Amino acid sequence: MSLDLAAITAAHERIRPHIHRTPVLTSERLDAASGASLFFKCENFQKVGAFKARGATNAVFALDEETARRGVATHSSGNHAAALSRAARLRGIAAHIVMPSNSPKVKVRAVEGYGGRIVFCEPNQRAREEACTRIIAETGATLIHPFENEDVMAGQGTIALELLEDVPDLDFILCPVGGGGVLSGIALAAKGLRPDIKVIATEPAGADDAAQSFQQHQLVYQEQKNTIADGLRTNLGAPNFALVQRYVDDIVTVSDEGIIAAMRTLWETMKIVVEPSGAVPYGAVIEGKIDCRGKRVALILTGGNVDLDALPWMKF
Amino acid sequence: MSLDLAAITAAHERIRPHIHRTPVLTSERLDAASGASLFFKCENFQKVGAFKARGATNAVFALDEETARRGVATHSSGNHAAALSRAARLRGIAAHIVMPSNSPKVKVRAVEGYGGRIVFCEPNQRAREEACTRIIAETGATLIHPFENEDVMAGQGTIALELLEDVPDLDFILCPVGGGGVLSGIALAAKGLRPDIKVIATEPAGADDAAQSFQQHQLVYQEQKNTIADGLRTNLGAPNFALVQRYVDDIVTVSDEGIIAAMRTLWETMKIVVEPSGAVPYGAVIEGKIDCRGKRVALILTGGNVDLDALPWMKF
Numbered sequence A, B: 001m002s003l004d005l006a007a008i009t010a011a012h013e014r015i016r017p018h019i020h021r022t023p024v025l026t027s028e029r030l031d032a033a034s035g036a037s038l039f040f041k042c043e044n045f046q047k048v049g050a051f052k053a054r055g056a057t058n059a060v061f062a063l064d065e066e067t068a069r070r071g072v073a074t075h076s077s078g079n080h081a082a083a084l085s086r087a088a089r090l091r092g093i094a095a096h097i098v099m100p101s102n103s104p105k106v107k108v109r110a111v112e113g114y115g116g117r118i119v120f121c122e123p124n125q126r127a128r129e130e131a132c133t134r135i136i137a138e139t140g141a142t143l144i145h146p147f148e149n150e151d152v153m154a155g156q157g158t159i160a161l162e163l164l165e166d167v168p169d170l171d172f173i174l175c176p177v178g179g180g181g182v183l184s185g186i187a188l189a190a191k192g193l194r195p196d197i198k199v200i201a202t203e204p205a206g207a208d209d210a211a212q213s214f215q216q217h218q219l220v221y222q223e224q225k226n227t228i229a230d231g232l233r234t235n236l237g238a239p240n241f242a243l244v245q246r247y248v249d250d251i252v253t254v255s256d257e258g259i260i261a262a263m264r265t266l267w268e269t270m271k272i273v274v275e276p277s278g279a280v281p282y283g284a285v286i287e288g289k290i291d292c293r294g295k296r297v298a299l300i301l302t303g304g305n306v307d308l309d310a311l312p313w314m315k316f
Helices: A005-018 A028-034 A052-062 A065-069 A079-091 A105-113 A125-139 A150-166 A181-193 A209-216 A238-247 A256-270 A276-286 B005-018 B028-034 B052-062 B065-069 B079-091 B105-113 B125-139 B150-166 B181-193 B209-216 B238-247 B256-270 B276-286
Strands: A037-042 A072-074 A095-100 A117-121 A172-176 A198-204 A250-254 A296-301 B037-042 B072-074 B095-100 B117-121 B172-176 B198-204 B250-254 B296-301
Touching (some): A005 A150, A005 A181, A052 A079, A072 A079, A072 A125, A095 A125, A105 A117, A150 A181, A181 A238, A198 A209, A250 A276, B028 B037, B052 B079, B072 B125, B079 B105, B095 B105, B105 B117, B181 B238, B250 B276
Parallel strands (some): A172 A198
16 A cells, blocks of 8 residues: 555645645634533535545546546545546546436536536446446546545545644544545544544444444444434445554444534534534534543544535434 | 724724634635625624624723723623623623513523623513613613614724735625624724725615615614514614714615525535624625625625524525
C-alpha cells in the first residue's frame, strides 16, 4: 500500500484549489454541557455539502492525462457520486454514475447538476456492479470506488492536516465510520503527525459492522442495516479495515435516538445544518460513550445534506 | 440625539469581550444564481442566536455603576429579552422581563436560562406597559427599550463596523426592518464610514409599515401584521424613523413565499440555520426587488432562532 502521510500531504496540495478549507467551530454551551473542549470540523460546509469532495477530487486529479481522458465511473449514488461528477467536470472529463432506477429524484438532480452522466440500472447490487463493469469496458473509464480507493482515502485524510494546523493540541478525534474511507484517511494522517492522539470511530448501533469487526479482529459483513444515518449504511471495506486495525484506538456505537438528539442540538445551538451521519460523533459524547471530561476533542461533522421535508424528529 | 459614528465605535469597544465577532460567509452557488457577489453577515451565530446581544450588552454596560445596581427592565419577550437577561447577568445585575401569561414555553425557558426575572402579565399591550412601569417604580430599574434606546441602536450598529472591516468595498447593505434598531444603527455607521454605500431595508409585505412610512414621509402605524417573519411584526419606532429618513436609500417588500424560499435555500445551500426574519434580505434578491447584478452586496442574517418542530415549509 502506497498510502502514507506523504500521500495525504500531496493530496492536500493537489486538491487545495478545488475545495473549501472548512472552519473549526466551537460552542461555549456545548463545552459546558460536555465538560470537554469540543472542536467541530465543518465538512458540512465543504463543496457538495460533504467531505466526499476531497477524496473524489484527489482521485480524479491524480490520474495521468491519458487515463483521465477516458473518464471515471462509480456505482455509488450518494455524496460520492456528486463529488465525483464535480471533480470530473473540473478536469474536463466524463463521470459515469451508475444509479438504481428507483433512486430519489433529489440524488439524480444533484448528480445531473454537477454534470455527471447517469446510467440507470435495476435496483439491486448485482445489476449495479454489472452496469458499472459494462460502462468501464465500453469507455475505458477508471472506477473510483467511494472508500476502498487509496487516492480517495488520501483525500479524506486531508481533513486531519487542516484540523491539526488549526488545533494542534488535541486529545481525541471522533469520526463517523461507514465504508471507512474518511476514518482510515484521518487516522493515518493524525497518527503520523501526532502519535499520542486517540482516534475513536463512532458508528450507529444499527449498522455496527465496523465495531464488530474491530472487536473480533476480522472483517464482519452485515446484511441488514437499521439506522437513520443513511450515509453509514455501508460495510467497512477490506483495505479500510487494515488501516483501522492499525491506527484506530476504539470504535463506539450510538443509538438512533442519540444521533437524532445530537443532530437537533447542533442545529439549535450552533445554527448549522448537519446530516444524521455527521451527528454521530456528538451523539457518542451525549450518550457518554467516551470519557472526554477535561479533554480537547475534535468531532468531524462529515456532511450537511438532508431532506428538509423529512427531518428525523418528525418521525419520533 | 447623541447617536453618531463615535458612539457606535465606543459601543464596539465596550461589547467586544462579550459578543462573537461573527463571520461573513459567501456561496459560489448563490453568487451564480443572483449574478451578484453576496456577503452574508452571520448574526445567527451571535450570542443568544441573534444580533440583539449587541444592543442589549451595550445598553447594560453603558449604565453608570449606581444606575446599573438598580437593574434593567423590558417588556419585550423575544430575542431582546434573552439578550438583556444575558447582559445583566454578565454585569451582575437584575433583569426584569415582563411577559404575557400566554408566552410560549420556549421563550420563557430562554429568558430563565439566561437568568432573567420574569414578571407575567395579562396578554395585552396595556397590561405589559403597566407591569413594566410598576416594576420600574418599585425597583428603580432602567427601561431598556428593544429598539428606541440609543445605546441599543449603537450596539446593533457595530455589525456595520465589522462588516466593512471584512469587506470594505461593498455596493449595497440589505437589512431587515421591524422596529428599526438594527437598520438605523447599521445605516448610520455605514454612511458615516462609506457615504457611497446604498443601505436598503427589506421588509415583509405583510408588515410593511416602514415601507409605507418611508414613501409617505410620515410614521405610519399598522395594527395588523401578517407575516411568517415573527421578529418583524413590530412597528417602526419614531427615533428609528428619523434615522431611516436620513440614512436609508430605499425600503423594499418581500412576500412570505419569497421569505420561506430564501430561508430554505440558505439552509440547503449554505448549511446554516436562519430564522424567517433573517432570510428577508435574500428573499428580496430572489424576488428581484433590488437591481444587484454585478454588485457587491452584504445581507444581514439577523438571527437563527427557530422552532424545529414547526418549520414554515411544512405549512405550505
